[in-house]
Amino acid sequence: MTQAQLAQGTSPLLAVRDVSVVFGGIVALNGVSFDMHKGQILGLIGPNGAGKTTLFNCLSRLYQPSSGDILMDGVSILSRPPHRIAEIGIGRTFQNVALFPNLSVMDNVRVGAHSKTSSDIISDSLRLAWVRRSETGINKKVHEILAYLGLEDVAHTVVSGLPFGTQKRVELARALAADPKILLLDEPAGGLNHEEVYVLGALIRRIRDERHMTVLLVEHHMGLVMSIADHVVALNFGKKLAEGTPAQVQADPDVIKAYLGSKDQ
Numbered sequence: 651m652t653q654a655q656l657a658q659g660t661s662p663l664l665a666v667r668d669v670s671v672v673f674g675g676i677v678a679l680n681g682v683s684f685d686m687h688k689g690q691i692l693g694l695i696g697p698n699g700a701g702k703t704t705l706f707n708c709l710s711r712l713y714q715p716s717s718g719d720i721l722m723d724g725v726s727i728l729s730r731p732p733h734r735i736a737e738i739g740i741g742r743t744f745q746n747v748a749l750f751p752n753l754s755v756m757d758n759v760r761v762g763a764h765s766k767t768s769s770d771i772i773s774d775s776l777r778l779a780w781v782r783r784s785e786t787g788i789n790k791k792v793h794e795i796l797a798y799l800g801l802e803d804v805a806h807t808v809v810s811g812l813p814f815g816t817q818k819r820v821e822l823a824r825a826l827a828a829d830p831k832i833l834l835l836d837e838p839a840g841g842l843n844h845e846e847v848y849v850l851g852a853l854i855r856r857i858r859d860e861r862h863m864t865v866l867l868v869e870h871h872m873g874l875v876m877s878i879a880d881h882v883v884a885l886n887f888g889k890k891l892a893e894g895t896p897a898q899v900q901a902d903p904d905v906i907k908a909y910l911g912s913k914d915q
């Protein structure tokens with residue numbers, strides 16, 4: 651489906667509407683709007699300080715916008731408490747890997763799967779039948795995800811002993827274990843070498859295609875964004891500078907100007 655058909659034919663899965671964020675006197679985001687459609691890989695780019703992480707943190711409910719709204723399937727997500735965000739189908743990874751370093755790969759992924767279930771401490775301690783049932787489901791899910799991401803061999807390895815690239819894959823596994831509709835990736839290529847970035851790009855596409863996911867990719871690595879994104883939104887100084895296909899955004903004079911003045915390229 652072309653971008654035009656996407657824009658005209660379907661209502662967006664996620665709608666960012668006039669979102670502003672002010673920290674003290676600093677306007678980190680200034681009236682940003684764009685749509686994300688189901689199945690899209692949307693690249694969010696911009697020079698340092700453009701507002702990418704701030705927007706990402708609004709989408710994952712870490713920050714509350716000062717004004718504007720964020721709608722998922724037409725319903726505002728802003729009244730959702732941040733710890734319930736997995737339940738409505740938003741999963742994320744962190745710019746600086748945020749795993750439990752002393753737990754095994756499998757246990758870290760299990761935490762992700764648990765965030766989607768409704769079991770709590772009381773029912774866990776009573777070991778109600780339905781909790782046991784959901785525990786079996788979680789084990790199945792965890793094994794499936796580990797196999798999908800090629801992490802079976804390190805399933806029982808403590809995370810802190812693994813190479814950085816593998817830790818990033820574990821974080822991706824943890825986010826996927828909650829079966830999100832939208833996967834938010836904050837600089838997944840950061841710290842990876844050329845070969846690893848290439849493999850990551852193929853993996854993100856595969857996840858989108860095979861697991862029917864919609865992906866928001868915040869990334870400094872232009873090669874990765876331009877090769878896998880269907881749609882790109884460029885920010886600068888908290889405002890939307892341009893949006894369109896990778897080719898359109900890359901050729902946009904304002905985008906070129908913004909990047910010439912930065913060290914990002």
Ligand SMILES: Nc1ncnc2c1ncn2[C@@H]1O[C@H](COP(=O)(O)OP(=O)(O)OP(=O)(O)O)[C@@H](O)[C@H]1O
Pocket residue numbers: 673676677678696697698699700701702703704705
């Ligand atoms: N928690 C905060 N408190 C105060 N100011 C902040 C905070 N977070 C971000 N800012 C400011 O908001 C602006 C946007 O920052 P943000 O981190 O969103 O940019 P970015 O596009 O992610 O940049 P980078 O590419 O360097 O990661 C910057 O001027 C930054 O200094």
Ligand SMILES: [Mg+2]
Pocket residue numbers: 702703704
């Ligand atoms: Mg950032």
